[in-house]
Amino acid sequence: MELKELYQEIILDHGKNPRNKGKCEGFTNDAKAHNTLCGDKVHIYLKLNKDKKIEDLSFEGEGCAISLASASILTETVKGKDLSFITRVSDDFINMIKNKKKITINSLTPDQMTTITSLSGVQEFPMRVKCATMAWHTLMSAIEKK
Amino acid sequence: MEIKNIKKEFPIFKQKINGKPLVYLDSANSSQKPKVVIDKISNFYETEFSNVGRSVHTLAVKATNRFEAVRDKVKQYINAKHREEIIFTKGATEGINLVASSFGKKYINKGDEILVTELEHHSNYVPWHYLRSEKGAVIKFAQVNSDGDVEIDEIKKQITNKTKIIAITHISNVTGAVLPITKIVDLAKERNIPVLIDGTQGAPHSHIDMQKIGCDFYAISCHKMYGPNGLGILYMKKKWVDDLPPYQGGGGMIDEVKQDNITFAEEHTKFEAGTMQTAEVVSFAEALNFIEEIGIKNIASHENEVLEYGLEKLRKNNSVNIIGSPKNRGSVLCFTIKDIHPHDIATILDEDGVAIRAGHHCCQILHDKLGIAATARASIGVYNDKEDMDILSESIKNCQKVFQV
Numbered sequence: 001m002e003l004k005e006l007y008q009e010i011i012l013d014h015g016k017n018p019r020n021k022g023k024c025e026g027f028t029n030d031a032k033a034h035n036t037l038c039g040d041k042v043h044i045y046l047k048l049n050k051d052k053k054i055e056d057l058s059f060e061g062e063g064c065a066i067s068l069a070s071a072s073i074l075t076e077t078v079k080g081k082d083l084s085f086i087t088r089v090s091d092d093f094i095n096m097i098k099n100k101k102k103i104t105i106n107s108l109t110p111d112q113m114t115t116i117t118s119l120s121g122v123q124e125f126p127m128r129v130k131c132a133t134m135a136w137h138t139l140m141s142a143i144e145k146k
Numbered sequence: 147m148e149i150k151n152i153k154k155e156f157p158i159f160k161q162k163i164n165g166k167p168l169v170y171l172d173s174a175n176s177s178q179k180p181k182v183v184i185d186k187i188s189n190f191y192e193t194e195f196s197n198v199g200r201s202v203h204t205l206a207v208k209a210t211n212r213f214e215a216v217r218d219k220v221k222q223y224i225n226a227k228h229r230e231e232i233i234f235t236k237g238a239t240e241g242i243n244l245v246a247s248s249f250g251k252k253y254i255n256k257g258d259e260i261l262v263t264e265l266e267h268h269s270n271y272v273p274w275h276y277l278r279s280e281k282g283a284v285i286k287f288a289q290v291n292s293d294g295d296v297e298i299d300e301i302k303k304q305i306t307n308k309t310k311i312i313a314i315t316h317i318s319n320v321t322g323a324v325l326p327i328t329k330i331v332d333l334a335k336e337r338n339i340p341v342l343i344d345g346t347q348g349a350p351h352s353h354i355d356m357q358k359i360g361c362d363f364y365a366i367s368c369h370k371m372y373g374p375n376g377l378g379i380l381y382m383k384k385k386w387v388d389d390l391p392p393y394q395g396g397g398g399m400i401d402e403v404k405q406d407n408i409t410f411a412e413e414h415t416k417f418e419a420g421t422m423q424t425a426e427v428v429s430f431a432e433a434l435n436f437i438e439e440i441g442i443k444n445i446a447s448h449e450n451e452v453l454e455y456g457l458e459k460l461r462k463n464n465s466v467n468i469i470g471s472p473k474n475r476g477s478v479l480c481f482t483i484k485d486i487h488p489h490d491i492a493t494i495l496d497e498d499g500v501a502i503r504a505g506h507h508c509c510q511i512l513h514d515k516l517g518i519a520a521t522a523r524a525s526i527g528v529y530n531d532k533e534d535m536d537i538l539s540e541s542i543k544n545c546q547k548v549f550q551v
Contacts, residue, residue: 003497007548038489038505039519062519064487125493
């Protein structure tokens with residue numbers, strides 16, 4: 001596994017300039033998690049509307065490039081989407097990282113697909129799997145909170 | 147034995163990691179094992195193994211003699227006065243838990259103070275926390291200064307007439323600070339306060355003489371001293387061995403067991419409940435022989451030379467920030483690289499065969515104080531050399547290249 005496959009341009013970009021960072025206004029749900037191994041932290045805020053759509057979401061956190069990029073990519077991918085989409089994409093993502101499975105959901109744009117699969121290199125680095133999946137697990141706990 | 151060719155004594159270095167020679171810079175976490183230790187473990191299991199201190203058959207006698215001979219060996223190595231002062235544990239962590247539990251049970255009451263430092267590993271803080279939550283004891287932290295040292299005056303300042311025990315690290319596993327333990331013990335003696343030293347990082351890198359240090363308790367981690375995993379040694383001054391209640395209950399630590407009462411064994415035996423590690427204890431003698439053959443002072447000066455070389459090399463890189471600048475530094479080099487998280491550093495270094503640790507190194511209190519969540523740590527053992535530092539330095543540059551910073 002080449003390092004440049006793990007640290008792709010997209011990941012470095014999201015890691016350095018994470019999107020949707022901060023606490024979004026009027027959030028209805030939130031959840032946080034941390035990785036005791038390395039001290040990575042993530043806190044996800046989201047605003048669910050009546051139609052069970054994520055109207056807005058954001059995150060606060062600190063950590064490695066992989067964990068920040070993953071959280072940032074997550075916010076871009078699920079913003080404005082409904083819960084059924086979110087559950088599927090989240091399952092797909094975790095399956096891709098943990099079990100080296102392909103993304104099956106077909107409603108992603110080619111751009112979204114490229115972005116989300118940029119993290120697939122993590123598959124080859126078992127000690128880094130949690131860095132990539134933590135934000136996605138946290139998103140699901142935030143949703144389940146209410 | 148020559149340090150120059152010492153890597154040959156460690157079979158682990160025969161392999162390549164990611165196609166590169168292994169540069170093992172994680173000895174503060176756990177050291178690699180020389181062949182003599184590995185061989186002793188299998189040889190003991192093949193020829194002499196039995197449980198110790200129980201049966202009377204031939205193998206039991208052989209194993210027991212072998213086991214107890216190591217107690218004498220350790221006594222001599224650390225210059226303890228009595229063999230009963232040597233207690234085998236499953237690690238330095240258990241040694242500290244033992245003291246916190248047994249000493250705490252008898253001597254710690256509500257409002258009593260336990261003095262630790264901000265440098266402590268979680269294993270020299272969490273066990274004392276139990277006494278805080280169960281007995282209402284107070285834990286006081288001697289502060290670390292901007293160099294990453296804890297000065298004797300700071301310790302002096304924190305001692306009050308409520309201080310019941312001082313528990314301090316010998317060498318910090320993050321800043322590398324070597325604490326003035328002898329001075330601290332002298333200071334404590336004036337006030338009649340017992341001192342526990344967490345020697346996890348101290349013992350592998352320094353000459354430890356219990357008579358010179360004069361502490362009451364000294365906890366050792368054998369797997370950081372080229373010895374086997376799952377073994378620790380707690381040195382406990384005789385007066386405490388006689389005075390403190392047992393730690394865990396079980397076989398081997400009793401005198402008489404009746405339905406309505408139990409009396410306990412005396413001396414170290416009361417602290418060694420259940421079947422003890424046997425091959426581990428037996429093989430640890432080989433680790434001590436290995437250290438003695440080279441000489442701990444030679445090991446320390448070699449490691450220091452490598453460390454100083456590495457520090458100088460890394461200081462030349464403007465993006466590298468070295469954590470702490472203590473007056474005396476043990477074999478630990480913690481650093482951060484501008485705009486690269488330590489976890490990413492560790493992954494990239496690994497691709498070059500360089501094994502380091504990244505994280506808070508079980509020292510969250512210290513990292514909070516430093517205002518950083520994590521650091522990268524290169525730690526040095528007898529098998530490291532200047533070339534390893536060159537490779538580390540180049541690999542750090544590679545991190546910067548990958549991250550384009």
